[in-house]
Amino acid sequence: xxxxxxxxxxxxxxxxxxxxxxxxxxxxxxxxxxxxxxxxxxxxxxxxxxxxxxxxxxxxxxxxxxxxxxxxxxxxxxxxxxxxxxxxxxxxxxxxxxxxxxxxxxxxxxxxxxxxxxxx
Amino acid sequence: xxxxxxxxxxxxxxxxxxxxxxxxxxxxxxxxxxxxxxxxxxxxxxxxxxxxxxxxxxxxxxxxxxxxxxxxxxxxxxxxxxxxxxxxxxxxxxxxxxxxxxxxxxxxxxxxxxxxxxxxxxxxxxxxxxxxxxxxxxxxxxxxxxxxxxxxxxxxxxxxxxxxxxxxxxxxxxxxxxxxxxxxxxxxxxxxxxxxxxxxxxxxxxxxxxxxxxxxxxxxxxxxxxxxxxxxxxxxxxxxxxxxxxxxxxxxxxxxxxxxxxxxxxxxxxxxxxxxxxxxxxxxxxxxxxxxxxxxxxxxxxxxxxxxxxxxxxxxxxxxxxxxxxxxxxxxxxxxxxxxxxxxxxxxxxxxxxxxxxxxxxxxxxxxxxxxxxxxxxxxxxxxxxxxxxxxxxxxxxxxxxxxxxxxxxxxxxxxxxxx
Numbered sequence: 001x002x003x004x005x006x007x008x009x010x011x012x013x014x015x016x017x018x019x020x021x022x023x024x025x026x027x028x029x030x031x032x033x034x035x036x037x038x039x040x041x042x043x044x045x046x047x048x049x050x051x052x053x054x055x056x057x058x059x060x061x062x063x064x065x066x067x068x069x070x071x072x073x074x075x076x077x078x079x080x081x082x083x084x085x086x087x088x089x090x091x092x093x094x095x096x097x098x099x100x101x102x103x104x105x106x107x108x109x110x111x112x113x114x115x116x117x118x119x120x
Numbered sequence: 121x122x123x124x125x126x127x128x129x130x131x132x133x134x135x136x137x138x139x140x141x142x143x144x145x146x147x148x149x150x151x152x153x154x155x156x157x158x159x160x161x162x163x164x165x166x167x168x169x170x171x172x173x174x175x176x177x178x179x180x181x182x183x184x185x186x187x188x189x190x191x192x193x194x195x196x197x198x199x200x201x202x203x204x205x206x207x208x209x210x211x212x213x214x215x216x217x218x219x220x221x222x223x224x225x226x227x228x229x230x231x232x233x234x235x236x237x238x239x240x241x242x243x244x245x246x247x248x249x250x251x252x253x254x255x256x257x258x259x260x261x262x263x264x265x266x267x268x269x270x271x272x273x274x275x276x277x278x279x280x281x282x283x284x285x286x287x288x289x290x291x292x293x294x295x296x297x298x299x300x301x302x303x304x305x306x307x308x309x310x311x312x313x314x315x316x317x318x319x320x321x322x323x324x325x326x327x328x329x330x331x332x333x334x335x336x337x338x339x340x341x342x343x344x345x346x347x348x349x350x351x352x353x354x355x356x357x358x359x360x361x362x363x364x365x366x367x368x369x370x371x372x373x374x375x376x377x378x379x380x381x382x383x384x385x386x387x388x389x390x391x392x393x394x395x396x397x398x399x400x401x402x403x404x405x406x407x408x409x410x411x412x413x414x415x416x417x418x419x420x421x422x423x424x425x426x427x428x429x430x431x432x433x434x435x436x437x438x439x440x441x442x443x444x445x446x447x448x449x450x451x452x453x454x455x456x457x458x459x460x461x462x463x464x465x466x467x468x469x470x471x472x473x474x475x476x477x478x479x480x481x482x483x484x485x486x487x488x489x490x491x492x493x494x495x496x497x498x499x500x501x502x503x504x505x506x507x508x509x510x511x512x513x514x515x516x517x518x519x520x521x522x523x524x525x526x527x528x529x530x531x532x533x534x535x536x537x538x539x540x
Binding site: 052 | 167169187268269313317318319510
């Protein structure tokens, strides 16, 4: 079975052809190893990085932006978003702080992507 | 009057990278002037990932990318003023700003770097008929409300224009629980990056209707719906193709406009195609010692290239300041860089074959979607180089490098064009 998709690992957006023959997967059209990895993964086990915002109490901003530290399965992004929405933290928050451990059982931690200082 | 070697207007990614580059190239006395309450510019609200692959070799979110530059600027001890608005720049490099603590102040600058960024094309510039209800936002305004202020903009959304911010917002709104019904794009191609179409529309089954536009906005107090119609080759709505979409929110993602009021009131020449200044290979504008970089020069799709461009502006400003008033007369005869067939514009607009760097990066956009075409570089009308391109589209900036040692003597222009 052949699947055609656009690589999203970088802005080049290479047109990939992914062929799955039983257990073997071959990718063509990629210009780098990341593309081959993406194509194979996108067809067999698609993943995404999820980003969002978490409410902050007592901060100089009402929200802190966050991301999953690692990729999560594409079909789990909805649950990860829900976990991010339910979360609430106290200022201060620093970039890289883990705000949720193992979000929605995906194994991915949710980390802050900016600093939020305490309201002075 | 207070004097500063380099004054940088704007503390976003362009201003920060320009400042760091000026410092690395020996300028101690730098001032960044930022009108917002924090550094980082628009990256603060771009909380999605995909930034920094070229610069940091990893995928960062907007705030992380900005954070790295802010940290570097802090570590270098580069002075900056927040909540400070520049109200005028003169060709003689006098920069006037206002802020609540100092009032109005004018500083004399050895060199000025323009890094004010861009703003969104608003509804008023789009001539969309209909009443003026609540619920119409530019995509970037909605992005700020949701990602910075923590507010919600609506539940049922139609997006006009397929610029990157609109695409990013389609995914954000879907993740936030809203229903994005359709993205309508006037042109027969998207103005956004391909990966954003894949990740933000395809992933959620949001239809992208090319060659379509909003022909009417319905609703009195609040948007109740929009009518979308197909457009013909002349971008005029085709009667009979109208479709009604019920929605409470219309987002506009219809292009970005470099913010050059300061630049034009300084009498600096503006390119009508880019909306930014004409610049030479040092990114110097028509006013000596005033340089421009980032989205105020031309709208970029990748911040990595903004940083790279700004580094050149910082270096050029540093060299200008160090050179002082002497040596300026050494300019060679500038070659005109021409946007030929299929090319909308180039940055820079001129190249000085004598004083140019060994390699000059020329950034440009094509005027249509081109598949399996060739980019041809001509030196004085004679073909110099031909580059095969699988795909080029107006939504993705292209670049070529011109080597100093490849330019023959006696030519007056360099042309880039698209050929079969």
